[in-house]
Amino acid sequence: MGALELFLPEATILLGAIVAFLLSVVGVRYRITWMCSMVMAALAGVTTAMHLGAHGQPFFPGIYTVDALSQLLKLGIVGGLFMTLLASGKLGSVRSNVRVDVPIYLMVSALGMMMLVSATELLTLYVSLELSAYGLYILAALHTMRRQGGEAAAKYILFGAASSAVTLYGISLVYGGTGSTYLSAIAATSSPLELVGLVLALAGVLFKLAVFPFHAWAPDTYEGSPHQSATFIGTASKVAAVGVLARLIFLALPNKDELATVLLILCIASMTVGNLAAIVQRDIKRLLAYSTVAHAGYILIGLLCFSKLGVAAALFYVLIYVPIAFGPFLVVCVLGADGSNPTRASLAGLYHRSPLLALTLMVGIFGLAGIPPTAGFAGKWFLFTAAIEGQHFWLVVIAAVNVTISIYYYLSIIKDAYLTPSDDDSAIRLSPASAVAACMSIAMVLVAGFYPRPLWELAEQAAKVLAGG
Amino acid sequence: MSDYTQLLIYVALGVVFGFAALVVPMLLSPRYKGEKTEQTYECGVDTIGSAWVRFGIAFYLFALIFVAFEVDILYLFPVALVFSEAAFGWRAFIEVAIFLVILSLAIVYAWRKGVMRWTR
Numbered sequence: 001m002g003a004l005e006l007f008l009p010e011a012t013i014l015l016g017a018i019v020a021f022l023l024s025v026v027g028v029r030y031r032i033t034w035m036c037s038m039v040m041a042a043l044a045g046v047t048t049a050m051h052l053g054a055h056g057q058p059f060f061p062g063i064y065t066v067d068a069l070s071q072l073l074k075l076g077i078v079g080g081l082f083m084t085l086l087a088s089g090k091l092g093s094v095r096s097n098v099r100v101d102v103p104i105y106l107m108v109s110a111l112g113m114m115m116l117v118s119a120t121e122l123l124t125l126y127v128s129l130e131l132s133a134y135g136l137y138i139l140a141a142l143h144t145m146r147r148q149g150g151e152a153a154a155k156y157i158l159f160g161a162a163s164s165a166v167t168l169y170g171i172s173l174v175y176g177g178t179g180s181t182y183l184s185a186i187a188a189t190s191s192p193l194e195l196v197g198l199v200l201a202l203a204g205v206l207f208k209l210a211v212f213p214f215h216a217w218a219p220d221t222y223e224g225s226p227h228q229s230a231t232f233i234g235t236a237s238k239v240a241a242v243g244v245l246a247r248l249i250f251l252a253l254p255n256k257d258e259l260a261t262v263l264l265i266l267c268i269a270s271m272t273v274g275n276l277a278a279i280v281q282r283d284i285k286r287l288l289a290y291s292t293v294a295h296a297g298y299i300l301i302g303l304l305c306f307s308k309l310g311v312a313a314a315l316f317y318v319l320i321y322v323p324i325a326f327g328p329f330l331v332v333c334v335l336g337a338d339g340s341n342p343t344r345a346s347l348a349g350l351y352h353r354s355p356l357l358a359l360t361l362m363v364g365i366f367g368l369a370g371i372p373p374t375a376g377f378a379g380k381w382f383l384f385t386a387a388i389e390g391q392h393f394w395l396v397v398i399a400a401v402n403v404t405i406s407i408y409y410y411l412s413i414i415k416d417a418y419l420t421p422s423d424d425d426s427a428i429r430l431s432p433a434s435a436v437a438a439c440m441s442i443a444m445v446l447v448a449g450f451y452p453r454p455l456w457e458l459a460e461q462a463a464k465v466l467a468g469g
Numbered sequence: 470m471s472d473y474t475q476l477l478i479y480v481a482l483g484v485v486f487g488f489a490a491l492v493v494p495m496l497l498s499p500r501y502k503g504e505k506t507e508q509t510y511e512c513g514v515d516t517i518g519s520a521w522v523r524f525g526i527a528f529y530l531f532a533l534i535f536v537a538f539e540v541d542i543l544y545l546f547p548v549a550l551v552f553s554e555a556a557f558g559w560r561a562f563i564e565v566a567i568f569l570v571i572l573s574l575a576i577v578y579a580w581r582k583g584v585m586r587w588t589r
């Protein structure tokens with residue numbers, strides 16, 4: 001296959017970003033830019049799906065690899081982008097003079113993420129990481145409330161810059177220890193210096209994934225950034241982070257016990273801190289932020305097993321996490337269309353005001369909690385199976401306790417939406433795009449829950465790239 | 470275990486080097502304190518007036534756009550050096566042109582969004 005054909009999904013998104021840019025410069029209405037961006041994102045989705053089985057190296061050898069792992073994750077990223085765009089019809093929480101620019105930043109950031117999961121050379125990886133981050137930094141700063149938006153963006157960019165610095169230092173140590181920045185060459189050698197460098201280099205990725213010691217930005221950034229930005233940060237960027245995390249940790253395969261211990265501590269801390277902190281939140285976006293921290297912990301369970309089963313489980317989990325987490329975020333986008341942040345109290349009576357929205361919320365929350373007919377249950381099942389097979393019995397016990405804690409606050413959200421009566425019984429009118437997004441999210445979560453096999457097989461094939469067999 | 474000893478030595482050397490870079494100049498460097506030491510900018514031109522003057526915020530945006538121009542020029546110097554050589558064909562010219570167009574988009578964007586309008 002030719003270089004361009006392998007690069008087609010990224011090229012489509014790049015073209016979409018350029019189109020959105022030109023439309024913004026020409027000065028057309030936001031609605032037109034929005035529709036063009038959705039068409040481009042849908043096209044990118046189709047090309048990605050067509051290139052699921054592609055493999056090869058489109059550019060300089062060894063730097064940029066297209067394989068089963070990268071293609072599957074690109075599908076998740078483009079899916080997250082498309083669904084975020086669907087929810088972006090009315091950008092009530094974004095300042096009116098910059099609304100037309102939102103699709104540009106979404107697309108550029110998605111391009112960076114897609115390059116990130118394909119990068120197999122440390123500097124390419126770092127540049128892609130920054131490309132995906134810059135778009136998100138800007139997106140976080142566009143809230144109508146300038147003060148809060150500024151706080152959100154400042155916290156995000158300062159934490160991001162600090163973790164980038166640690167990542168770069170780690171990369172320099174890896175280069176010092178191995179004499180190469182190519183992942184294939186690094187994987188062939190092993191030294192303690194390389195291991196220390198890798199652990200430091202993971203900082204940038206763990207920051208994106210909001211794993212425990214790098215999670216402090218998440219609640220404030222989610223709270224103060226526009227709803228659609230938070231949606232994108234909370235779904236698509238996690239997919240990219242898990243992909244690159246999987247690639248990086250498998251470099252340390254000879255020293256896997258040491259790295260597994262580090263990841264084990266981060267994993268337990270993330271789950272516990274995320275779930276305990278989420279209980280007391282009143283703002284839905286803050287609650288979702290802490291729930292993201294907890295879910296980053298669950299995903300680490302799969303990765304620290306260092307087995308094919310474990311990686312496949314982590315990939316499966318993060319891919320279904322996109323439609324699952326999208327449900328509650330969509331509810332936030334619709335309820336907060338006037339720019340305000342929905343709280344637990346503003347969910348009251350949601351069932352009477354908009355049954356479809358309430359159902360989206362319920363399916364999404366059930367997915368996050370891991371209640372059976374949803375894909376969240378299948379995902380947790382695979383993760384815990386992998387952990388038991390990897391002899392991490394106590395980890396599963398801790399994770400199960402955490403899931404139980406999380407069910408408390410997840411179910412109280414459902415209670416607010418379905419059982420708490422409200423004075424305001426005015427019906428919420430869903431725009432067609434939001435209704436489509438809601439149905440897509442419900443359908444994906446339920447289908448992947450009832451019939452997880454096709455996605456699981458794709459995840460297994462992707463895991464083979466790293467874990468062999 | 471010897472591998473980890475190496476790492477320990479590396480870390481120890483790193484700490485020692487960090488302190489050495491502070492301690493050695495402290496011991497060796499000449500001490501001098503004069504009129505210019507206290508100035509805001511100790512080198513270059515003499516400071517005129519106070520730093521607490523008010524100026525238009527528009528200058529700040531213009532400075533940012535200037536950076537976009539300047540980056541163009543910085544990358545054009547190496548191109549200018551080889552421009553007359555035979556190996557510099559149409560392909561290279563088009564590549565440079567694409568590069569310039571992408572960089573110029575920053576200026577086009579700022580222009581269209583009204584940064585060039587002088588409002589005070």
